[in-house]
Amino acid sequence: MPANLHLSGLLRRHRARDRADAAPATREQQRLVDIRITSGMLDRVRAHVEDRTRGEEAGVLLCSVSRLDTFDVLLAREWVPVPETALERGTAGSVLSWSAQFNSAVLERAMAMGASPVLVHSHGVQRPAFSDHDRVNERKLFGAVSRLVSPAPTGTLLLGDGSAAGSFWLAGRNSLGFRRLVILGDTIAIWPAAAQRARPPQPRARLARQNAAIGPRSDALLAAARVAVVGVSGGGSHVVQQLIYQGIGTLIPVDNQLIDSSNLGRVVGATAADVDTTPKTRLASRTAMAVDPSITVTEIADRFPSPTAIRAMRSADVIVACVDTFAAREAVNAFCRRYMIPLLDFGIAIRSAGERLATADGQLIASLPGRPCLRCWFITDTILAAERRDRPPGYDRNPDAPGDPQVVSMNGTLASEACNSVLDLITGYSGGRRGARIWQYDGRAGTLAAADVPSARPDCPACAEEGFGDPPHALTAPAGTAEADDPGWRGRRAARHRIPGLSSRAEPRKEVRRMAQPTPGTKLVAHGLVGAAVAVIVTKLATTSKAAKAFIGALIGILAHALLDAPLAGLLARAGLQL
């Protein structure tokens, strides 16, 4: 796959530095990149790049970033195929280059979205590997582009079938390794890096009977999975306990409360000795240690959306919400949309009439990326307004007041079903029979009925931010990189935003456009570069006739200026040349 040769003017500027910087980092230093994409978008990507009727095809995924401690997650938001009209093909249908206008438009769109471009193509093989040609052209293209979109990573993805190869760049360096493509549909499918030859871990003996039910492959998938549980009280304590027994590798319980005496009637694992001393999150660690010490428990004794909780939950593959209020549900739902994390939400409302239940209605909802979310249909503006009237922001309930009615066994029914959904998302055991659905529970009759979720709401405020990832102003260079230690870098990046602090989704678009407009000085440099190139070509012409040289030179000059001047000046401006 070629780089665009028209970028050569810009690329030369960075080439000397690239030669020094481009060597891949050693394994120890290497940060990794995951890509999260919905199955619907991946289908569109594959339909384009695997269609060989015209020859090789390519396109660009525009991705937002979630920057974690040791790796970045690129969240695919938009697919832009390279149109046939922008392509120049070789004799065998291979792509030689594409137009500067396409590159320019894609970069402009990416910067307006606060996103980063990832080039995607396919060689039509199951386990792909980059060709030498790919490597050479990748270096030409991303050496420069990665400086433009820094501190976001950028790079190229080569699709296979069940695996993929990736090469990623940060600030001019080919320093990032590719870990996996995470495909979010009714289940979570993982395409690992094609180069990975990791031996699957030994199946855990304690899970032999579960493996007999859903296959031995499930063991490794579960061991690699990270699940966050928000709220580990009446409902969440059941979930945490079952996830430990299922063999989930990393658990992130999130709750800021201590065990109190009322919890002894419904929080599984709590004992009288825990009252007023033990954080609810500690029960998860205790159970994991007793059942399977290989399980990692990251306790977050804080309340979502505290910065600590947000930081920890971004790394989750699945989030289970067991919270009391619609406002809390709305917040977790918005978070999951933003980071493209499947959400399982459940709750039950019990009303008593004397000594009998009037109602015990609950529901489990699977809100999956690319599908309708809770805010599309379940958490309506009316419900939120009503709850807000009842419990204004900051409203603290009297701790001595009786809480809402709850029954441990009814909580457990919905919690078990939520754990089945976690198991299915990670292993796909149901063969597509679960997915994005709602399970309605009637605790009086003891029935659990599955139904399809209603349609997505076009103006859903949570879906409007799907895949946005980290707020742009919060995206900083990863610790340990040259950019993190460069004080001037932060200043240069801040200068791209008109407003210090939170950057605008609407305003920066204008800002980027203004920044991209060449100044007279930049235009002059572009004119000079094109003029010099034309002069060199004309002096090399074979003809000895001065008149012929002048005529051909004028013709080349007009054509070169028409084709190259504006894009070149634009790229120079975008690269920071403002004279």
Place this chain on the structure above:
Amino acid sequence: MEQAERERVVSELACAFGAAADVTPAPGQPLHVLLPALELPAPWRPSPARALTTWAGWPAQRPEFFIDQAVVGESGSRPRSHSLVYQLGEPWTQFSFAFPWTGRDPAPAVQHWMTRFVKERS
């Protein structure tokens, strides 16, 4: 809200509070306005601080006001009756406050919210 009205709200807030930016996350969503450097009365710190206002249902409904979750008072505590809310991918502090609502001018509406900081100090 019409585009002209959005621009008017942003412009009036910028005049009143030094700077304001339309940070609405996507077309069709209620207006979100960031006040990047809002001066707070002592002892609230840090000052200036970032604040976010959302204008769903304006002018029939009052705007919502959120302050940077780092803002604390003298004792290091957040405003009374606060809760952390998740907006635009970040935690913000929201707090309850009742004030008379006329629904005409954007700047006084935000100023009403600011009154809370002054009142709580006294």
